[in-house]
Amino acid sequence: MMQVRAVPEPEAAKPRHAAAAQIKKLAEEAAHCERCPLYRKATQTVFGEGPIGALIMLVGEQPGDQEDRAGRPFVGPAGRMLDAALAQVGLDRGATYVTNAVKHFKYEQRGKRRLHKHPNRGEVQACRWWLDREFALVRPKLVVALGAVAAHAILNRPIVLARTRGRILALPDGRSVVATMHPSAILRMPDETARRQAFGNFVSDLKQAVKIAKSRP
Ligand code: URA
Secondary structure: OOOOOOOOOOOOHHHHHHHHHHHHHHHHHHOOOOOOHHHHOOOOOOOOEOOOOOOEEEEEOOOOHHHHHHOOOOOOHHHHHHHHHHHHHOOOHHHEEEEEOOOOOOEEEEOOEEEEOOOOHHHHHHHHHHHHHHHHHHOOOEEEEEOHHHHHHHHOOOOOHHHHOOOEEEOOOOOEEEEEOOHHHHHOOOOHHHHHHHHHHHHHHHHHHHHHHHHOO
16 A cells, blocks of 8 residues: 655644644533523624634624624625725735624514624633634734724724824734724715715725735744
8 A cells, every 4th residue: 555654744834733623622512601691692702714824814893794694704795895995905815814893693683683782801811812812823914903803802992094004013012903984884875975985995994005015024
């Protein structure tokens, strides 16, 4: 019988493989998360996905209705808008790690519809435990906060998006964050002209983020 010899792994790939295995384990643990009451009504935990060492980590607020059913982040309307923006930036979504500040869908049932509700500070704080571990294992070049709730969760302080979007914000541990709009906020704009302009701003913030991330060693 032919002997198959294992090809030795390059040294640099080893920590990456170890981190990939750890994050897989973390996602399995998160599937049983009961750190806050949101797990009771949600279908499942929606953990982050993407490669270790991603150029950019995109952090949203929380999964929406479709994400809750699919078990994957940003696969609904907001995800399609994010994908359209990434396409304009020329950034492959596969080169990013996509996650949320809160990993369970919070909603209010109205008839057959499940209406999104913002997570409260306690829920955000409880979920920070997972986000911190994702930061530590993925080690992205740059974190991009999608919307004010995600930015507040990451920075631990509220920000005014209109004043800070697209700028580098420093974290106490030396890492950097760029905040931009949440794609759902763009989708909710009733006026087509405003929506178009906001989408253009969103794309330019993401372009800026990619430029910053690529300049990092
Ligand atoms: N909105 C978010 O913030 N995250 C998702 O995954 C989907 C919609």
